[in-house]
Amino acid sequence: MIKHQIRRRVGVVMGGSSGEREVSLRSGAAIAEALESRGHDVVRITLGDDLGPELLSTLRRSRVEVAFLALHGRLGEDGCVQGLLELARIPYTGSSVLTSALAMDKLKAKEMFRLHNVPTPPYYTVHAADDRSDVASMHGSFGFPVIVKPRGEGSSLGLTKVASFEELVPALEKAFEFDDAAIVERFVSGMEVNVGILDGKVLGAIEIAPKNGIYDYEAKYTPGMTEYFMPARLSPARYRGVLNLAERAARALGCSGAARVDLLVTSGENEYVLEVNTLPGMTQTSLLPKIAASAGLDFGTLCESILESARLHQPTRRRAPATTTTEVRLHERAKRPKDLRLVKSAG
Numbered sequence: 001m002i003k004h005q006i007r008r009r010v011g012v013v014m015g016g017s018s019g020e021r022e023v024s025l026r027s028g029a030a031i032a033e034a035l036e037s038r039g040h041d042v043v044r045i046t047l048g049d050d051l052g053p054e055l056l057s058t059l060r061r062s063r064v065e066v067a068f069l070a071l072h073g074r075l076g077e078d079g080c081v082q083g084l085l086e087l088a089r090i091p092y093t094g095s096s097v098l099t100s101a102l103a104m105d106k107l108k109a110k111e112m113f114r115l116h117n118v119p120t121p122p123y124y125t126v127h128a129a130d131d132r133s134d135v136a137s138m139h140g141s142f143g144f145p146v147i148v149k150p151r152g153e154g155s156s157l158g159l160t161k162v163a164s165f166e167e168l169v170p171a172l173e174k175a176f177e178f179d180d181a182a183i184v185e186r187f188v189s190g191m192e193v194n195v196g197i198l199d200g201k202v203l204g205a206i207e208i209a210p211k212n213g214i215y216d217y218e219a220k221y222t223p224g225m226t227e228y229f230m231p232a233r234l235s236p237a238r239y240r241g242v243l244n245l246a247e248r249a250a251r252a253l254g255c256s257g258a259a260r261v262d263l264l265v266t267s268g269e270n271e272y273v274l275e276v277n278t279l280p281g282m283t284q285t286s287l288l289p290k291i292a293a294s295a296g297l298d299f300g301t302l303c304e305s306i307l308e309s310a311r312l313h314q315p316t317r318r319r320a321p322a323t324t325t326t327e328v329r330l331h332e333r334a335k336r337p338k339d340l341r342l343v344k345s346a347g
Helices: 021-037 051-062 080-088 097-104 106-115 132-139 165-176 217-221 236-253 287-294 299-308 325-346
Strands: 009-015 041-047 066-069 123-127 146-150 160-162 181-186 191-198 201-210 226-229 258-265 271-277
Touching: 009 021, 009 051, 021 041, 021 299, 041 051, 051 080, 066 080, 066 299, 080 097, 097 106, 097 236, 097 271, 106 123, 106 181, 106 236, 106 271, 123 132, 132 165, 146 165, 160 165, 165 181, 191 236, 191 287, 191 299, 201 236, 201 287, 236 258, 236 271, 258 287, 258 299, 287 299
Parallel strands: 009 041, 009 066
Antiparallel strands: 123 181, 146 160, 146 181, 191 201, 191 258, 201 226, 258 271
């Protein structure tokens, strides 16, 4: 996938202020080490709460040629940092500002999936400002169980499986700790499958089997809480269908670089897309590196491939050559006598 290796000065951007800060720091450390081992001049850029001024000043001081984004969650994965890098004209890894924002916003992502005929579980939205006494009528005959999660957070933070009305409002309150809006999504019983994508090409699908039955934050980051099967235990035809659906979901949002698509595969021959992650975890044990390894890409080669895809998504506007005042006057003078002669001859 790599055309040729060019030694570059790379800023690996990690940390940030989201609830996924620690995961981001681990991803960033692994990426920086891998790129250094391949000869790149790596600058580790660890962000705190003051993202904007801090990032821009650090990038200018460090004179990096390209930014490798190892950020996760709000203000790092949602288009904000991507926008700063566009303004600074520093190429970066991952998707564009718009795609990053759409993928991070679970409601907008679902709307895009529906527009492009990508199946996703039924849902509705509740806002923190809504009257809690109206929740039962809003839910109506939607049924249980459901999954309640923040509209714009990652790593399953604030996610709860709800089995009754009595559990619904507490689950919403938990989601509101992370966002002003929550998604209530119909629970779909099925195999959890993640598909890795690199530069628009699917790498493979891994099956996730959480021991507590739900792939929440604890199951993701607690050793021994989840089993993984690579490749996913599906028939060849079903496996190809899952890869195709993941590719359609990523294309619906306009993803580029590396991405991970999270799906559910049911025993009833249905597949549903849950979400698309535009900056997937990049530790040695994260899902995308596991998938890439099965496709023949070791961790260092994966990092190199992602770096190779870094770019700006907003083209530089081409400017017309400046016209001097003398050129304007000569142009007007050339037009004026001709117009006058026409008027005289007409008279």
